[in-house]
Amino acid sequence: MNTKLATILLLASASGxxxxxxxxxxxxxPEPIQTIxxxxxxxxxxxxxxxxxxxxxxxxxxVGSSTTIYFDTDRYNVDTQDAAALQAQAxxxxxxxxxxxxxxxxxxxxxxREYNIALGEKRANAAKAYLVSLGVDANRIAxxxxxxxxxxxxxxxxxxxxxxxxxxxxxxx
Amino acid sequence: MKALIALLLAGTAVAPAAAQDxxxxxxxxxxxxxxxxxxxxxxxxxITDEAAWSDIGIAIPAFATDRxxxxxxxEAGTGALGREIARVITAxxxxxxxxxxxxxxxxxxxxxxxxxxPAYGAWAGQGAEMLVQGYVTARDDGRLTVGCYLYDVxxxxxxxxxxxxxxxxxxxxxxxxxxxxxxxxxxxxxxxFDSRIAYIAETGPKDRRVKRLAVMDSDGANHRxxxxxxATALTPRYSPDYSKILYLSYVDGNPRIYVxxxxxxxxxxxxxNRNPTIAPRWSPDGKSILFSMAVAGNTDIYRIAAxxxxxxxxxxxxxxxxxxxxxxxxxxxxxxxxxxxxxxxxIMDADGTNQKRISFFGGRCATPEWSxxxxxxxxxxxxxxxxxxVMNTGGGGMRVLTKGWQDEAPTWAPNGRIIQFFRxxxxxxxxGIWQVDLTGQNERRLPTPVDASDPAWGxxxx
Numbered sequence: 100m101n102t103k104l105a106t107i108l109l110l111a112s113a114s115g116x117x118x119x120x121x122x123x124x125x126x127x128x129p130e131p132i133q134t135i136x137x138x139x140x141x142x143x144x145x146x147x148x149x150x151x152x153x154x155x156x157x158x159x160x161x162v163g164s165s166t167t168i169y170f171d172t173d174r175y176n177v178d179t180q181d182a183a184a185l186q187a188q189a190x191x192x193x194x195x196x197x198x199x200x201x202x203x204x205x206x207x208x209x210x211x212r213e214y215n216i217a218l219g220e221k222r223a224n225a226a227k228a229y230l231v232s233l234g235v236d237a238n239r240i241a242x243x244x245x246x247x248x249x250x251x252x253x254x255x256x257x258x259x260x261x262x263x264x265x266x267x268x269x270x271x272x
Numbered sequence: 273m274k275a276l277i278a279l280l281l282a283g284t285a286v287a288p289a290a291a292q293d294x295x296x297x298x299x300x301x302x303x304x305x306x307x308x309x310x311x312x313x314x315x316x317x318x319i320t321d322e323a324a325w326s327d328i329g330i331a332i333p334a335f336a337t338d339r340x341x342x343x344x345x346x347e348a349g350t351g352a353l354g355r356e357i358a359r360v361i362t363a364x365x366x367x368x369x370x371x372x373x374x375x376x377x378x379x380x381x382x383x384x385x386x387x388x389x390p391a392y393g394a395w396a397g398q399g400a401e402m403l404v405q406g407y408v409t410a411r412d413d414g415r416l417t418v419g420c421y422l423y424d425v426x427x428x429x430x431x432x433x434x435x436x437x438x439x440x441x442x443x444x445x446x447x448x449x450x451x452x453x454x455x456x457x458x459x460x461x462x463x464x465f466d467s468r469i470a471y472i473a474e475t476g477p478k479d480r481r482v483k484r485l486a487v488m489d490s491d492g493a494n495h496r497x498x499x500x501x502x503a504t505a506l507t508p509r510y511s512p513d514y515s516k517i518l519y520l521s522y523v524d525g526n527p528r529i530y531v532x533x534x535x536x537x538x539x540x541x542x543x544x545n546r547n548p549t550i551a552p553r554w555s556p557d558g559k560s561i562l563f564s565m566a567v568a569g570n571t572d573i574y575r576i577a578a579x580x581x582x583x584x585x586x587x588x589x590x591x592x593x594x595x596x597x598x599x600x601x602x603x604x605x606x607x608x609x610x611x612x613x614x615x616x617x618x619i620m621d622a623d624g625t626n627q628k629r630i631s632f633f634g635g636r637c638a639t640p641e642w643s644x645x646x647x648x649x650x651x652x653x654x655x656x657x658x659x660x661x662v663m664n665t666g667g668g669g670m671r672v673l674t675k676g677w678q679d680e681a682p683t684w685a686p687n688g689r690i691i692q693f694f695r696x697x698x699x700x701x702x703x704g705i706w707q708v709d710l711t712g713q714n715e716r717r718l719p720t721p722v723d724a725s726d727p728a729w730g731x732x733x734x
Contacts (some may be wrong), residue, residue, distance in 0.1 A: 106459055110719075153493060173614065196396070208701070211638040213507060213551040213606065214615055216520075216527055217564065217571040217592040220548060224569025229669050244548065244566075253478045255698040263665050 135242045153198055157269045162187045167267040168226055172207070172260070175221040177229045185226060188268055196236075202226050203243040205251075207260035213244060219244030219266075226266040240253035306436055309575075331400035331425075334360045334376035335418070336384040341410040345440040347697075353443060354408045357418065360447035361404060363493060364455065364465050368690075371718075387421060392428045400425050405453055408443075415439055422457055426544030432457045444493055445733070452732075462687035465490055468730045469683075469692070470517050471705060473497060474723040478701035482608035483725075484530070485519055486545065490685075490721045490729070498532065507551060510730035511558050512579075518552035520562060522550055528562050528620055533579075543576055543583050544629035551595045554578075555602055555622075561607070562586075562596040575622075586624035594688070598622070598644045599650075600663075605642040606630070606649050607664075619665070630667030639681045644731070645688035648710070651679050660693045660708065673712040683729045692718070694725040718732075 140168030150156030159166050165184035166253065177185065192198060206215035223242040231237045252259035306489050332366040335354030346353035355376050362375030382390065395403050403423040408416055417466040427662050434453050440445045445466060452463030473486040485498040499505050503523035510517055517532045521539075529542040529549040540564055542549060550571075553562040565583075571592045576583040586591035591611040599604055606619050612629065613728070617637035620627040631637035635655030642649055646665075652659040653670075656676040664671040678696040685691070685707075692707040695717075703725040708715040718724070 175608075188396060208678070208696070209658075211615070211654075211658075213564070213594050214592060214610075214638060216548070216550050217594050220566040221569040221592065224566075228569075242569075248481065248483070248528075250479055250505070250701075253699070253701070255701075268292065 106171065124233070152195060153270065154272060158191060158200075158268070158270050161191050166269075167265050169261060170222055170266070171266040172264065174212075175218065175227055177224045181226075182229065184232060185229045187228055192230070192235050192239065196271060199207075199239045199241070200268055201241040201243060202230075202271055203249075203267045203269055205249060205263055205265050205267070206247045207242075207246045207263040208255065209260060210247060210248060212248075216246035217245050219246050222264075222266045226268070276382045276411070292613065294578060306434065310481070319710060329400050330365060330371050330404060331379055331395055331401040332358045332365075332373050332375055332404040333379040334358045334381045334406050335406040337407060338384050338389060338409050343410045343416065343440050344414070345416060345443040350408050350410050357406065357408060357443065357447045357450070358404075360444060360491070361451045361492075364448065364451040367491070367716065368455065370455075370459065373404075376511065377429040379630065385535055388430075390421075390423050390425075394424055397424045402431075402454075402458070403449070406450060409445075412439070416443055416446070416451070418443070418446035420446075422454050442550055444489060448490065453582050455621065460529040461689055463732055464687040465505075466547060466602065466733050467686050468494075468510065468514065468733065469705075470519075470728045470730065471694075471720070471724050472506055472508065472726040473720065474703055474725055475501075481701070485517065485521075486720075486724075488518075488720070495721055507726050508729075509552055509554055511554055512556060513558055513734055514730055518625050520550055520552065522563070531561075543574075543580075552597050553598070555598050556600055557602060562598075564596075565596040573605075584624075586620065595639060598639055599642050600646045606642055608638050608640060608651075610684055615654065617647075617649070617667070630665070631663070632667060633663075633670045641684060642688055643684050643688040647709070648688070649683035650684060650691050652682065661689060662710065664689075673708050673710075674706070676706075681726055683727050685729055686732045692727040692729060693701070694730055696725070 150160055165187040168181035168184050202223040204219030206218045223244055227240045227242055244259035250263045286495060291693055310428055312357050327522040335357045337350040337354050340351050341669040343350055343353060344347045345611055346356060358376040362373045365371045365373045382405060387405050390405055401501060403425050405543045406420045410416060415437055417437050421433045422431045423683055424431055431658050432453055436446050436449055443464050448466040449652055454465045467490045468487055470487050470492060474481055475485045476482045482501040483504045483506060484501040485508055487498060488495040503521050506520040508517050508519035517533055519663040520527055521530050527548045527550055529552045530539040531542055532539040535690050542685040547565050547567050549565045560576055561576050562573060563577055564571050570590060572585055572587045573596050574583040574585050589611040591606060591609055593609045596605045596607040603622055604619055605622055606617060608615050609618050609672050615636040615638045616629055617640045618629050620629055635653050638652040639656060640651040648662045650662050653659050658680050659672050660674045660679045660682045661670055676695045677698050679693050682693045684689045688708050690709050692705055694703050695706050696703045705720060705724040705727045706715060
């Protein structure tokens with residue numbers, strides 16, 4: 100598991116650096132990754148007592164903090180850091196093609212309620228489009244926006260708002 | 273007394289079982305009959321200087337009863353009910369900020385026989401300039417008759433009178449109608465007290481907030497939850513005839529607009545579609561519904577007949593176009609869009625043509641709501657903090673009315689004189705409904721049983 104995770108992280112950071120170096124437009128996705136062999140869930144070694152394949156815990160263990168991407172105020176574009184996280188996600192979902200998941204779009208509290216639902220929808224769809232461009236089947240991805248209704252950071256300051264402007268990929272069992 | 277019987281509202285529905293997330297339906301509303309709408313004089317006093325009027329002394333003693341009788345409206349009988357009615361009227365006029373009424377608990381109680389012949393000398397001695405008297409009697413059919421009289425003490429003249437027959441459960445409506453009669457006569461403004469507010473009741477911690485659809489009278493009384501809270505409910509809007517409420521619910525896991533029928537308790541999707549729908553609005557005649565729908569992340573405004581059918585797309589830009597509020601004549605719509613890079617307010621014709629930005633005063637313009645009078649647009653101004661502001665329909669004359677950290681989503685009183693909005697506290701996320709008048713004065717928080725947001729003020733009740 101450690102080797103695989105390391106590989107994913109290496110791949111992710113490498114492409115992140117590449118995108119950064121050539122000053123490419125933030126939203127331009129790389130070529131779809133098609134070389135990674137898919138594995139059946141049973142073939143994968145599972146840590147005894149660890150989370151089962153198909154659970155959010157397993158997903159989070161595999162990709163770490165890359166389950167969630169973050170946005171600048173009022174923005175919905177996928178930046179280089181987001182791109183790296185989404186590539187990690189894409190590799191995970193390529194490895195487990197039977198898994199379907201939901202991208203939850205969120206906004207910080209410093210926006211009006213209805214606009215923020217529309218903004219969260221836009222963010223979640225930006226993440227979805229990026230994953231689809233990486234080869235994840237669109238039919239596997241549901242999207243829902245919660246606007247500013249479900250914050251994870253509860254303070255009213257810039258740090259909290261930065262955490263709440265997010266698109267989180269969630270495996271719902 | 274010449275009897276003019278006008279059946280204003282026919283309540284018929286029988287409540288079936290609650291649907292989905294919804295709580296108990298509101299049930300039938302009893303009819304209100306106007307039994308005397310004649311006014312003896314034509315004198316209408318118009319406000320030219322509100323400050324001069326704020327000191328007006330209005331005495332509102334307990335309403336009298338012809339004989340003490342039991343009534344479901346008050347377990348102590350019609351006499352005690354008469355005192356309650358006078359208290360409601362006193363609170364209405366005081367909270368409006370234009371008057372300083374003195375209520376029944378500090379005034380002598382006139383006899384039933386004095387209703388039409390007030391003791392002017394005695395009231396003048398109390399310092400009263402205006403006198404509100406009234407009566408309440410129980411009818412044999414269980415309903416109540418409530419009479420309301422306004423007298424000018426100095427001129428020793430009756431200014432206006434009216435009476436209503438109401439179901440016992442609707443006794444507060446008679447108090448609100450009497451308040452409206454007095455308010456309209458003394459200010460020359462249109463009435464607004466006999467109206468209701470739909471809103472979102474909020475409980476729980478900031479990250480697990482329970483948001484329920486709720487309704488109340490304009491003064492916060494007759495509060496009722498309409499949903500149970502298992503699904504997040506947001507942004508309600510009363511239909512112009514009060515028979516339905518449009519609102520957003522996550523009941524199926526996604527944000528979608530439902531039409532909730534108050535009489536039957538049933539709710540239906542505003543449009544059968546897999547895409548999320550948000551920001552519902554009625555047209556003034558109740559025949560059309562505006563909603564916003566996101567397709568692949570791109571949100572535009574659509575119109576659909578209230579009876580269903582095919583939706584018409586009114587905006588078509590790559591940005592977020594959301595909300596929308598009709599002018600009172602139904603010919604134009606003000607809405608918000610970030611097509612220029614940030615939230616700003618735009619106006620278009622009702623068919624979607626002639627889209628034109630109107631907000632150019634710096635900061636952002638969100639949640640625009642057209643005044644029922646037609647000449648003003650209230651909106652959330654975002655310039656650092658969030659504040660409620662108004663502008664004329666061309667975008668000029670912008671005035672900021674509130675000073676909170678986060679004041680959001682204005683809604684107009686039926687007469688266009690008062691604006692309600694919700695204020696969210698920094699850090700705690702707690703919210704409450706507040707109101708302020710068009711001059712920026714008389715700001716106050718409405719008493720709600722729990723935290724509250726998204727107020728939507730309905731029109732004068734039919």
